[in-house]
Amino acid sequence: MQKVKMPARDPNIRKKDFKQVNYGYSQCEMLKEAKRCMQCKKPLCIHGCPIGINIPKFIRYLAQNDHKRAAIVLRQKNNLPAVCGRVCQQENQCEKFCILAKRNESVSIGSLERYAADVTAIENSLSSITISKNGIKVAIIGSGPAGLTCGGDLLKMGYDVTVYESLHDAGGVLRYGIPEFRLPKYVLDLELYSLKKLGMKIILNTLIGRTKTVKELFGEEYKALFIATGAGLPVFPKIPGENLNHVYSANEFLVRVHLMHSFNFPHYDTPIYKARNVVVIGGGNTAIDAARTALRLGAESVKVVYRRTENEMPARKEEQVHAKEEGVEFVTLTSPVKFIGNEKRFVKAVECMKIEVGEIDNLGKKYLSKIIGSNYIIETDMVVLALGLNPNPILPSLIEGLIIDNHGHIVTDDSFMTPLPGIFAGGDIVCGTNVIKAMEMGKKAAKAIERYLKKSSK
Amino acid sequence: MYRIMNLEVIRPKIKSYEVYAPNVAKNAKAGQFVILRINDTGERIPLTIAGTNLEKGSVKIIFQELGKTTMQLASLSVGDYIKDFVGPLGHPTEIKNYDTVVSVAGGIGAAGLLPVIKELKSVGNKITTVIGARSKDLIILEEELRQQSDSIFFTTNDGTYGTKGYVTDILKGIIDEEKIGITYAIGPVYMMKAVSEITRKKNIKTIFSLNPIMLDGIGMCGACRISIDGETKFACVDGPEFDANSVDWEELISRLGLFKNLENLAINKFKHDQECNYCKK
Structure with a gap:
């Protein structure tokens, strides 16, 4: 039986608005897909899931059309299933290990997860679980995937959890980074609502280290802290012209559009430049998100310039396909060397060089070299740089006694504890990867925090 | 939500607000700033901290009506709330003796x-x-x-x-x-x-x-x-x-000057919305 395709909106219509691209399975489609699962005796898919969801079990319930039980299985391990069903890189994780993957027909685990989470979202947010509280206070710093996962798990263990967020809205990268058309904000809001109903307190507009110090937190009887401030600091390429006008970091572009609603300027106050020819540099999810966002703001042409080949792009395959359907052009094996501005310092072109792929180096990646004399110009009126992010330096620099590595990451032991007793860290501030890996760290850290608190209360 | 506790009109287009934000007040040092957003449709703007009052838990900001957001800010009164007010941000001034x-x-x-x-x-x-x-x-x-x-x-x-x-x-x-x-x-x-x-x-x-x-x-x-x-x-x-x-x-x-044109557009829209009787509802 063939894989049931995730239904999506017409590319020519969807590229003009910010509404969700994928409809999600209908019940009929869900049943068809769920029944494709072989229910392996030794399921390999579970090993591909960083947070260890019992995948065959939840799919079995779905195949029996018992979405309630399916969702219970999911939520045992996952505090944000509706988010993961949409943004996880399933093809490199659970679906990669599916026995059917060999024939390129792996079960669409992500789409099924999304179905189970979505149909139960409202029910779940209204249901009440009784947790016996132990009254011990834990502070989570940062409300992104790592923080919410760690906080959610600690909450279920009975701890009194407060999450501090520096922005004016919670969710971290899920809020400001991942676009509405991929992760509608009501989905995130429902997940947050469920967590708040469990007793999670979320305090906004509070930059720990500045608004409130770590010392003050311990003074307020918090027994442990979990630092999950993420990788907020955008990387710039250090090439001429990177500070020209209308050269943006992907973070700035996405924050303007999705957090500040600048696509709705002047009804919303944050301005955005609506460019005609956009060049996005990078090949990750952020690059694809930025490209598709630019298209939706009305760009006539959007090019994604990436230094490796399409197959090596770290972005989710589905997003690459969607972007192409919408008209985003991929320019691969190409690297920018210079941004050229007009007399008023507005960017007007990118000078690029072609890349030659060499042998595999000792890090397992193919060695890249620029082809001399291959320089050429791409005309543009807006450049978006999606070259990755460094850890946000503010909090680490304000806590004495932490160990910070050369990249700015906080160093922890195997149990996610820093050299400072009671201060734990996880997510992209410890090791930059993706949403689900951050959640995995959040989960493991929650267990470690519990062990620590039990030991210290004895 | 951050309440405006006190208001002083310093000059025709310059106002001073004391905003209730005890955590910011407690940790603010000279040279730092806050970012505020007036309401849900607002933009985030930085303003230098002009002083603090620890007893009242307030932070003083002084601003001139230049753009749309500062004009809107100036239209608020004592008792009104600012939606978001985060700080103190940035490094404080290094205070030492230079003679x-x-x-x-x-x-x-x-x-x-x-x-x-x-x-x-x-x-x-x-x-x-x-x-x-x-x-x-x-x-x-x-x-x-x-x-x-x-x-x-x-x-x-x-x-x-x-x-x-x-x-x-x-x-x-x-x-x-x-x-x-x-x-x-x-x-x-x-x-x-x-x-x-x-x-x-x-x-x-x-x-x-x-x-x-x-x-x-x-x-x-x-x-x-x-x-x-x-x-x-x-x-x-x-x-x-x-x-x-x-x-x-x-x-x-x-x-x-990146967004000059758009900023002017926002100002004109704001003035129109303020003055136009039809828009006032």
């Missing part, structure tokens, strides 16, 4: 200068202050600045108060007469650029409090990036103050 400090501010910059010279004076510096403005009705905090300065000079472009001319005219004279430990400058970018040209020639250490466009103010976006001694820096996390031999002023000036 003699020349502090320079232009226009509304005087609001940010006051807490800085207060601290610098308290550790024994001799403070000479130069305040510039377009005209007399844009000179603010005169009494307070006098109190914190050992000597003070005023200049106005139109000669309605103090010396007619620019702060640099006075600054040149001061530099020629005495040995200066440090110059501290805050104000419009053209003024700071002119100050830098003078102090650089004389090799005087100069600290600038820079004011680029900001978005999140917590190091996430790089909207506020500037070239300092040839390196890209973020004003929000590396600054806002820079002890610099060279700031790329042309770049900063150009980046400040």
Whole structure:
């Protein structure tokens, strides 16, 4: 039986608005897909899931059309299933290990997860679980995937959890980074609502280290802290012209559009430049998100310039396909060397060089070299740089006694504890990867925090 | 939500608010700023902290009605709330004894200068202050600045108060007469650029409090990036103050004008919405 395709909106219509691209399975489609699962005796898919969801079990319930039980299985391990069903890189994780993957027909685990989470979202947010509280206070710093996962798990263990967020809205990268058309904000809001109903307190507009110090937190009887401030600091390429006008970091572009609603300027106050020819540099999810966002703001042409080949792009395959359907052009094996501005310092072109792929180096990646004399110009009126992010330096620099590595990451032991007793860290501030890996760290850290608190209360 | 506890109209287009934000007040130091957003449709704008009151738990901000957001801010009254108010952001001013400090501010910059010279004076510096403005009705905090300065000079472009001319005219004279430990400058970018040209020639250490466009103010976006001694820096996390031999002023000036057209559009829409009876509902 063939894989049931995730239904999506017409590319020519969807590229003009910010509404969700994928409809999600209908019940009929869900049943068809769920029944494709072989229910392996030794399921390999579970090993591909960083947070260890019992995948065959939840799919079995779905195949029996018992979405309630399916969702219970999911939520045992996952505090944000509706988010993961949409943004996880399933093809490199659970679906990669599916026995059917060999024939390129792996079960669409992500789409099924999304179905189970979505149909139960409202029910779940209204249901009440009784947790016996132990009254011990834990502070989570940062409300992104790592923080919410760690906080959610600690909450279920009975701890009194407060999450501090520096922005004016919670969710971290899920809020400001991942676009509405991929992760509608009501989905995130429902997940947050469920967590708040469990007793999670979320305090906004509070930059720990500045608004409130770590010392003050311990003074307020918090027994442990979990630092999950993420990788907020955008990387710039250090090439001429990177500070020209209308050269943006992907973070700035996405924050303007999705957090500040600048696509709705002047009804919303944050301005955005609506460019005609956009060049996005990078090949990750952020690059694809930025490209598709630019298209939706009305760009006539959007090019994604990436230094490796399409197959090596770290972005989710589905997003690459969607972007192409919408008209985003991929320019691969190409690297920018210079941004050229007009007399008023507005960017007007990118000078690029072609890349030659060499042998595999000792890090397992193919060695890249620029082809001399291959320089050429791409005309543009807006450049978006999606070259990755460094850890946000503010909090680490304000806590004495932490160990910070050369990249700015906080160093922890195997149990996610820093050299400072009671201060734990996880997510992209410890090791930059993706949403689900951050959640995995959040989960493991929650267990470690519990062990620590039990030991210290004895 | 952050309540406006007190309001003072300093000049026709300049207001001072005391906003209830006890955590910010408790940890704020001279030289830092806040980012505020008036309501759900608002933009995030940075404002220098002009003072704090620990007893009341309040933070003082002084602002001039220049853009849409400051105009809207000015339309609020005591008891109204500001939706978001985060801070204190940026590095505080380094307070130490330099012997003699020349502090320079232009226009509304005087609001940010006051807490800085207060601290610098308290550790024994001799403070000479130069305040510039377009005209007399844009000179603010005169009494307070006098109190914190050992000597003070005023200049106005139109000669309605103090010396007619620019702060640099006075600054040149001061530099020629005495040995200066440090110059501290805050104000419009053209003024700071002119100050830098003078102090650089004389090799005087100069600290600038820079004011680029900001978005999140917590190091996430790089909207506020500037070239300092040839390196890209973020004003929000590396600054806002820079002890610099060279700031790329042309770049900063150009980046400040990035959204000029859209800003004017927002102002016109705001004025229309305020005045149009039909829109008032």
